[in-house]
Every structure is written in C-alpha cells, then in structure tokens.
Amino acid sequence: MSIDTATGTRIHEILASTQHKIEQLRAVAPYFIDLSLRENPVGARVGQTLADKLAILPKIRDFGFDRILLGTLDYSMPEELEVDDDFMLYLRDHQIDTTGCYAFTDIGLVDEQGHFTPSPSMLKLRDYQVPNTLHEIYLSKDGMAGQYDLATLVRSLPASIAWLQQNIRGDHGGAPRILINVVDGCDALAEDPDIACGVFAMLAQQPIEGLSIEDDRGTYLPFQVGAFVAAIRCVLPPPLKLLVHMHAGGGFENASVLEALLNGADGAWGGLPKRAAIIGHASLGELIANLVRLGNPHMAQRYQLDQLVPLATSLQILDEEQQVPDDLPILGYNAYRLPLSFFRQRADRFMDLVPEAIGGSYRYRICPVVSDPAVIAGRLCEVTGEPAVSFAQDVLQQMVRLMRRELRAGERIVYDQPAELLALYARAGGSVERLAH
Known part of the structure; x- marks a missing residue:
C-alpha cells in the first residue's frame, strides 16, 4: 500500500x-x-499551622524553588490576622532570609480628587518586610463590580505600583x-x-x-488559553514576564499550561501538590513531571526530582489529613500501580515517564479482567515479601484462569x-x- x-x-x-x-x-x-x-491550604480540609509553614519553607527551597509565595495578606478582613500574617511576622522578627519571597496584595485606590490610599x-x-508581590486586580465587569470601575482601576494602577516601588x-x-x-x-x-489588552499595554510601560x-x-479550553497568552504577548513584550495559573474545573488545566508555554508564557505559579482552591489546579509538580517526560534538561539541573513525588504527596497529606486520591495522575498512589504489564512505561x-525519574516506584494492582502473571507475581511480592521470580508460572497462569x-x-472478589x-x-x-515461612 502507498x-x-x-x-x-x-x-x-x-x-x-x-x-517543533x-x-x-x-x-x-x-x-x-x-x-x-x-494555594494548597486554601482548598484543604485542615490547612497549615505556623509550625507547619516553618517546616515547609526549607523543604521547598531545598527542592529547588527560589521564588516562593509566603501567603496572602487578607483583603476582606485585614484586621483579623491569619496564619499567613503570623508566618511573615515570624520570618521578619527572627531575621530569616526571605530572598525571592512574595505575598499576595491588592491594589490601593486613587479617588476622583487624585488622592491615593494604599x-x-x-x-x-x-x-x-516581604520583598516582592503578586499584586492582584480584577478586570472583567463581574470581577470589578463592588470594588472599582475601569476608570478608577486605570488611574490607580500606576499610583499603586509607584507606592510599592517607593516603600518596599x-x-x-x-x-x-x-x-x-x-x-x-x-x-x-x-x-x-480591546479593554483588557489596553490595560495590559499600559502595564507594559x-x-x-x-x-x-x-x-x-x-472553564476555558486549552486553545483559548493559548490564544489569550498570544494576544497578551502582542502588547507585553519580553523581557516582561507572563505567567499563568489554571484551576481544574473542567479537567483542562495541565494542557492549558502547556498551551500557554507554547504561545509565549514564561511560566506558572502554583503549589507543588495537586490540591488547590477548588478541586485542584495545574500544579508545579505535574508541570515539572510533564517537562521531564518531554526531555527538558532544565528540570534535572534545577530541581531535586527524586523528591518530587514524596514531597508533593507529603505536603498534600499534611494539608488534608488524609491520603492523596489514589487515582490522581502522576502523584496518586495508583498512578504507577500496574494492572497489566503492557502499561509499563520505559x-x-x-x-x-518512569516513576523513578520523579522519586516514585512501580507497584502492582490486581484487576481480574486484565492482570497478567507478571503483575500477579509483583503483587504477591508486595504482600508476602517473597521475590516475584519465586512464584511458579503455572500457578500464576492458573490464578488468571x-x-x-x-x-x-458471578463472584465479585x-x-x-x-x-x-x-x-x-x-x-x-x-x-x-511456604509463604508463611
């Protein structure tokens, strides 16, 4: 055929x-x-105490992150302090290095008389004394409603940025x-x-x-996110950074981040584990793993990849006080539990992407419809501690039958x-x- x-x-x-x-x-x-x-504590059942945060900070630094968000300086009830406040105050008072650290802030406003209030x-x-910030605004009609109108936003942004430059x-x-x-x-x-890109063009100056x-x-599809990033790049040229943060509402999040990178984004922000404000997000753990899958050399050069799975899962367990969902891709317990030898990655x-590349290991899961002798032997090894090769092939074949x-x-076992x-x-x-001995 031709x-x-x-x-x-x-x-x-x-x-x-x-x-390409x-x-x-x-x-x-x-x-x-x-x-x-x-990000992870926001959607977690429990969250993090001050002691937890103090223990986590050096771990994520050791993993390789040099830009770290310490927390959010709550906008709606600023007088009611949170653990994030206690954490940043502790770092300040104990003179702990905060190089590369950020906090979320919201903008100050300029009134109609031109007076600015941070x-x-x-x-x-x-x-x-936090050195850097992710400074938040809303730009859609629904997002601005009850906070400010577009005219107020446009006159307030330069003043807010100027205040930060002068005071931080x-x-x-x-x-x-x-x-x-x-x-x-x-x-x-x-x-x-047109309005959005007009504001972005102003910010580029x-x-x-x-x-x-x-x-x-x-809720946006990956090709939409890619188009949004490409549109922004028309008015926000390098070396200005363009980052994305994708939630997992529709299940598109990891594909959306990859589309963003292909269309001009420099990177992303997010937690290392999957847990996020809603049901999950395009976590940095997943993105790093997928870039390793593609053969990106910067991941191994910069990050302690042998710690990716254990660190990400331990952080989520801390926040949730329960195990990571078994069927979570990449980071979940079943992500590398083989039900059939054919599925083994090499x-x-x-x-x-073999699990060892990101600090994981293969395990085995018996599924009666498909599991083959090699998988059954692997699971028997896990259960008994006996080497997989010690189980006779004829017995394993009979187990399949x-x-x-x-x-x-009709037996459901x-x-x-x-x-x-x-x-x-x-x-x-x-x-x-024999196994008992």
Missing part, C-alpha cells in the same frame, strides 16, 4: 509541526513561583519585583479583548516584573486485597504455608 507524494508531504509537515512544539517545551526554562504555602495589604507587605525594600535592598495578577484574566479577555492571568474556575521510549472463571460465575490474593494463590495450587 500514498501519493502530495499527501505524504502533508502528513510529514503535520507531524513536523508537533516536533516538543522542542519548544524541551528548551523552556520556566519561571515558577511556588505556592505550596498558600490598601491594608500593601501596608502589611511593607511592615512585614526588594531582594538584597533593591527594587521589589511586582507581578500584576489578573485574577479574572481569561474572563476579561473573553469579555472585551510600568516598572513591573510582568503579568499573570488566571482561569480561576478552570525510560528508553519516547514520551514515557480462576479469576476469569469466578467472575463468569477484590483479589487486590492481601487475604483474597493469598486465597486465590492457594486455590491455584500455591503453597501458602
């Missing part, structure tokens, strides 16, 4: 375009701000790094791109580090449970007594 030359050429052009995107993602050295001290969060940023002592005594975070950035671009946009409900195969027969007979697995092993002719 295809004509023109069709063959077109096929190769299409496939070559995907390779892969090379882009391999080459990127992403600008990350880690939010494991804030927000309580800006005053806290100064008083707590940045890293090593320099200027603060200010990233304007547009909480409803995707909404604003979808609602009125300000003394800031860059801009960040969120999909705060996780280090020598394109696009595969028995699972099929028993399911056909969870063979993955140790007691049921050993009972199946015995019915197939294996010696449970």
Whole structure:
C-alpha cells in the first residue's frame, strides 16, 4: 500500500509541526513561583499551622524553588490576622532570609480628587518586610463590580505600583519585583479583548516584573488559553514576564499550561501538590513531571526530582489529613500501580515517564479482567515479601484462569486485597504455608 507524494508531504509537515512544539517545551526554562504555602491550604480540609509553614519553607527551597509565595495578606478582613500574617511576622522578627519571597496584595485606590490610599495589604507587605508581590486586580465587569470601575482601576494602577516601588525594600535592598495578577484574566479577555489588552499595554510601560492571568474556575479550553497568552504577548513584550495559573474545573488545566508555554508564557505559579482552591489546579509538580517526560534538561539541573513525588504527596497529606486520591495522575498512589504489564512505561521510549525519574516506584494492582502473571507475581511480592521470580508460572497462569472463571460465575472478589490474593494463590495450587515461612 502507498500514498501519493502530495499527501505524504502533508502528513510529514503535520507531524513536523508537533516536533517543533516538543522542542519548544524541551528548551523552556520556566519561571515558577511556588505556592505550596498558600494555594494548597486554601482548598484543604485542615490547612497549615505556623509550625507547619516553618517546616515547609526549607523543604521547598531545598527542592529547588527560589521564588516562593509566603501567603496572602487578607483583603476582606485585614484586621483579623491569619496564619499567613503570623508566618511573615515570624520570618521578619527572627531575621530569616526571605530572598525571592512574595505575598499576595491588592491594589490601593486613587479617588476622583487624585488622592491615593494604599490598601491594608500593601501596608502589611511593607511592615512585614516581604520583598516582592503578586499584586492582584480584577478586570472583567463581574470581577470589578463592588470594588472599582475601569476608570478608577486605570488611574490607580500606576499610583499603586509607584507606592510599592517607593516603600518596599526588594531582594538584597533593591527594587521589589511586582507581578500584576489578573485574577479574572481569561474572563476579561473573553469579555472585551480591546479593554483588557489596553490595560495590559499600559502595564507594559510600568516598572513591573510582568503579568499573570488566571482561569480561576478552570472553564476555558486549552486553545483559548493559548490564544489569550498570544494576544497578551502582542502588547507585553519580553523581557516582561507572563505567567499563568489554571484551576481544574473542567479537567483542562495541565494542557492549558502547556498551551500557554507554547504561545509565549514564561511560566506558572502554583503549589507543588495537586490540591488547590477548588478541586485542584495545574500544579508545579505535574508541570515539572510533564517537562521531564518531554526531555527538558532544565528540570534535572534545577530541581531535586527524586523528591518530587514524596514531597508533593507529603505536603498534600499534611494539608488534608488524609491520603492523596489514589487515582490522581502522576502523584496518586495508583498512578504507577500496574494492572497489566503492557502499561509499563520505559525510560528508553519516547514520551514515557518512569516513576523513578520523579522519586516514585512501580507497584502492582490486581484487576481480574486484565492482570497478567507478571503483575500477579509483583503483587504477591508486595504482600508476602517473597521475590516475584519465586512464584511458579503455572500457578500464576492458573490464578488468571480462576479469576476469569469466578467472575463468569458471578463472584465479585477484590483479589487486590492481601487475604483474597493469598486465597486465590492457594486455590491455584500455591503453597501458602511456604509463604508463611
């Protein structure tokens, strides 16, 4: 069988375009701000105490993050302090290094007479001596409602940035790094791109580090996010940074971040674990793992990849006081529990990511419809401590047959449970007594 030359050429052009995107993602050295001290506790059942935060900070530094958000200086009830306030005060009072650290603040406002009033969060940023900020605004009609109108926002932004430049002592005594975070950035671009990009063009003339946009409900499709980023890049040229933060509402979050990187974003902010303000977000742990999958060399050079899975999962367990969901991709317990040998990922195969590359290891899960002898032997090894090679092939084959027969007979047995697995092993002719010794 053959295809004509023109069709063959077109096929190769299409496939070559995907390779170009892969090379882009391999080459990127992403600008990350880690939010494991804030993003994850926001949506957690329990959260973090001051002692927890003090223990977490050196761990995420040791992992390799050099830009870390310490917390949010609460906007709605600034007089009612939070653990985030206690944490930043402790770091200040004990002279703990906060180089590269940020806090969320909201903008101050200029009234119609031209008088500027900094927000309580800006005053806290100064008083707590946090050197950098993600400075938040809203830009859609719904987002601005009840806070300010567009005219007030436009006249307040330069004044707010100027106040920060004058009053915040940045890293090593320099200027603060200010990233304007547009909480409803995707909404604003979808609602009125001319107004949104007009504001972004104005911000491009300000003394800031860059801009960040969120999909705060996780409802925009990846190609929309990519288009939003490309549109912003028309008015926000490098070296100004452009970051994204994607929530997991529609299940698009990780694809959306990759689309953003392909369309001109410099990086992302988020926590290392999956847990976030709603049901999850495009976590930095997942993004780092996916860039490792693509062969990005910057990940191994910068981050302690052998700690990725254990650190991310331990942080989520701390915040939730329960285990990470078993079926969570990449970080969940079942992500690398093989039900069938065919699914094993290999280090020598394109696009595969072996668990050892990110600090994990393969385990085994018995699924009666598909599990093969090698998987059954692996699970028996986990349950008994005996080497997988010590289990006879004829017994393993008989276990497969028995699972099929028993399911056909209407028996619903969870063979993955140790007691049921050993009972199946015995019915197939294996010696449970031998295993006991």
